[in-house]
Amino acid sequence: MRSRVSSMAAGSSMQWLRSVKGVILDMCGVLYDSGEGGGQAIHGSAEAVRRLIGSGLTVRFCTNETQNTRERFVQKLCVMGFDISVSHVFSPAPALIHILRERHLRPHLLVHDDLIPEFDSVDVSSPNCVVIGDAADNFSYQNLNEAFRVLIGLEKPLLFSLGQGSCLLCRRYYKETDGLKLDVGVFMKALEYACDVQAQVVGKPSAEFFQTVLSDMKLQPHEVVMIGDDLLNDIGGAQRCGMKGLQVRTGKYRPSDEQHPSVRADAYVDDLAAAVNAILTDH
């Protein structure tokens, strides 16, 4: 029988969980599985989130979701049984809007139709940068050409990517109920290649993005654990910021993750319910 919680090496303990004062939760693949109709909750996750928030630990949610505004995204999760405050959800679009304002940038947007309202307050006339998100069906040849023309027409091409999808073999796409789909990272690479630029990634695994969440939590990195299903974006990204990383065996987890040559989670856990059990047991 597989143990529900296994720490990295035989004999190593999970004592570090005792010093944890805050938890950052990835959402897709941890709270719910995506798919047509918005997806469905992973068994036990809604209850686990409730217990975690009720425990007094500081809890935040961190997602690379860019197919919805934050408000609509939280509404969808509410329908699945999650009780989450919009202000506790960190996603790339609001972080980018902050950057655009600070740097007086006017974006050309190649994003999902449902994300457009997030940019309602942003000046998009005479664009001086290009923003791509997970545009899905909006990744048409025509729209890619249009983004490309804006980018190549700028004196200094400036490309922002809302997340970069995932970034190793079998992690560059996501799975929906109607099949595998290419994610934003692939189109980011295409435009990077076309214009010889390097995109600025806003969202996981960027350190700035995690740092914004930590600031809001008013905690130091070593006091926080990130729980995610994506070894590189969630676990690797969090560890580079000094946080601990727990990988759940749901969502895009694969058994081979536990033998990854360069990124190792501090613990592997069957699912969010098991993770929360482990955390609360040690508190």
Place this chain on the structure above:
Amino acid sequence: MRSRVSSMAAGSSMQWLRSVKGVILDMCGVLYDSGEGGGQAIHGSAEAVRRLIGSGLTVRFCTNETQNTRERFVQKLCVMGFDISVSHVFSPAPALIHILRERHLRPHLLVHDDLIPEFDSVDVSSPNCVVIGDAADNFSYQNLNEAFRVLIGLEKPLLFSLGQGSCLLCRRYYKETDGLKLDVGVFMKALEYACDVQAQVVGKPSAEFFQTVLSDMKLQPHEVVMIGDDLLNDIGGAQRCGMKGLQVRTGKYRPSDEQHPSVRADAYVDDLAAAVNAILTDH
């Protein structure tokens, strides 16, 4: 006044043209400019081709065109005033079909609708490789996902690209009368990144492709000059095979090409008419 023919360095001669026994001509940007309605002949090019063929030199045509079958492509050129034999035109699709047959491969095709008839004799059932060409509007999100799913579903993903577009800043796209458009190379990069594979490029600048043309000409590389507008694909590719390379100042030529850090044409020539003048004067 700019001289119509300038060899690389002051003082160097173009004596090497005297030993030339064959000429390979790039087509788009040398014979004609592309655009809506099939494009138009570059002034003096049709007459230059006639003179060249009439001179007794061995002449072949070499194109990365993948939006038409060879037959239809030659018909379009005929309308523009060119008298060219289909059997003297080398394009990626027939070269690829040869490879597919030799290796018993069944392709999934992501190519331009007008290229499909070229593959009429090819078995496309249960695909065990993916072929991309300059698919233009067929580069939809849906079609890219479909090609991706086939590729990632193969035990050993195998991707062929009909040409790779061009490959330096400002060379990754082409210009049509309705604006800049992303070329096959950008989508090749996207699929390469998505599946962690390296595409096999069939067409210029691949050495195998030029070698096929040389074999047909029954000439040694040092006996042949390649005339093209694309410094990297035409000139660089030909030079790597031991041929000389003349760059014409038409098509996608840019003045900065003459200061390129790594690739230098053996001569720069205003247009095809001037190139043929220079070649025939020395013969």
